[in-house]
Amino acid sequence: xxxxxxxxxxxxxxxxxxxxxxxxxxxxxxxxxxxxxxxxxxxxxxxxxxxxxxxxxxxxxxxxxxxxxxxxxxxxxxxxxxxxxxxxxxxxxxxxxxxxxxxxxxxxxxxxxxxxxxxxxxxxxxxxxxxxxxxxxxxxxxxxxxxxxxxxxxxxxxxxxxxxxxxxxxxxxxxxxx
Numbered sequence: 033x034x035x036x037x038x039x040x041x042x043x044x045x046x047x048x049x050x051x052x053x054x055x056x057x058x059x060x061x062x063x064x065x066x067x068x069x070x071x072x073x074x075x076x077x078x079x080x081x082x083x084x085x086x087x088x089x090x091x092x093x094x095x096x097x098x099x100x101x102x103x104x105x106x107x108x109x110x111x112x113x114x115x116x117x118x119x120x121x122x123x124x125x126x127x128x129x130x131x132x133x134x135x136x137x138x139x140x141x142x143x144x145x146x147x148x149x150x151x152x153x154x155x156x157x158x159x160x161x162x163x164x165x166x167x168x169x170x171x172x173x174x175x176x177x178x179x180x181x182x183x184x185x186x187x188x189x190x191x192x193x194x195x196x197x198x199x200x201x202x203x204x205x206x207x208x209x210x
Contacts, residue, residue, distance in 0.1 A: 040098050041157070045149045048142060050104040050117065053093040057105055060113040061086040064134030071196035073171045074132050079196035101127070102158070106146045108137060117146050119154075119163070125207065126162035131177075143174075147181040155210040162210070166192055166203040175204060183208045 040052040065071060065081040078085060093103050103118030115133035122128050129150070133143055154160045165183055167174035175185075183206040192203035 040102075041153070043104065043149050043153055045145050047109055048114075048146055048149070049107040049109060050146060050149060051107060053090050053103060053105045053116070055087075055090055055094070057113055058083060058086040058090055061089070061116075064113065064115065064136075065132070067135055068196060069135060070132055072194060073168055073174065074130065074196065075193055076195055077132070104146075104150065106131075106133065106142065108142060111137075114142060115146075117150055122164075125164055126160060128164045128166070129208075130165070143177045144180045147177055151181050151208060160210070163208045165206045165208070166190070167206070168192070168194065169202040169204055175206075178206050181208070 042052065043050040062081060062083045062085065065077055065086065066079075067081075068079045071077040071079040071081055100121045101119055103116065105113055106115040106117055108114045113134075114137040115131065117129070117131035119127040119129050129147070131143060131147060151163070154163060163183075165178050167178060169189065179185075186205045186207055188205040189202050190205060191200035193199075194201050
């Protein structure tokens with residue numbers, strides 16, 4: 033199983049391919065992520081988000097050890113790159129999952145579909161038993177996605193950084209247990 037993790041697996045759903053990031057994704061990544069409505073709901077994405085930001089992100093994905101921090105590009109079959117989903121080893125109970133979609137892909141169930149598939153991989157192949165997550169309090173739609181994927185609210189609200197906002201914002205904390 034760990035050999036599969038080190039080789040950067042690809043996952044599929046009925047409508048999505050969750051695959052390793054590629055250098056060729058940079059222009060589309062920059063296009064989708066250069067939207068304040070998208071980046072303000074993430075912790076680490078700046079706004080504006082340009083080609084150099086996309087290239088730097090992809091360079092890190094290419095050199096990082098995949099196992100402690102797996103990241104996947106979310107591709108809609110027939111439409112191309114739509115967003116990303118990944119894990120961050122922040123310590124504590126387990127890795128933290130984060131995800132985003134470009135605005136043209138909002139409201140179509142893709143985030144839920146991608147997160148459910150990645151969490152199944154997390155349990156069955158990566159064999160991680162606890163994952164944490166959070167969503168900014170002003171983004172209840174992300175909370176709905178997390179709940180549909182099996183996350184539970186902890187009752188904790190913390191201030192979490194948002195590069196695009198330029199300040200910390202209240203984040204509702206959640207946990208998933210395999």
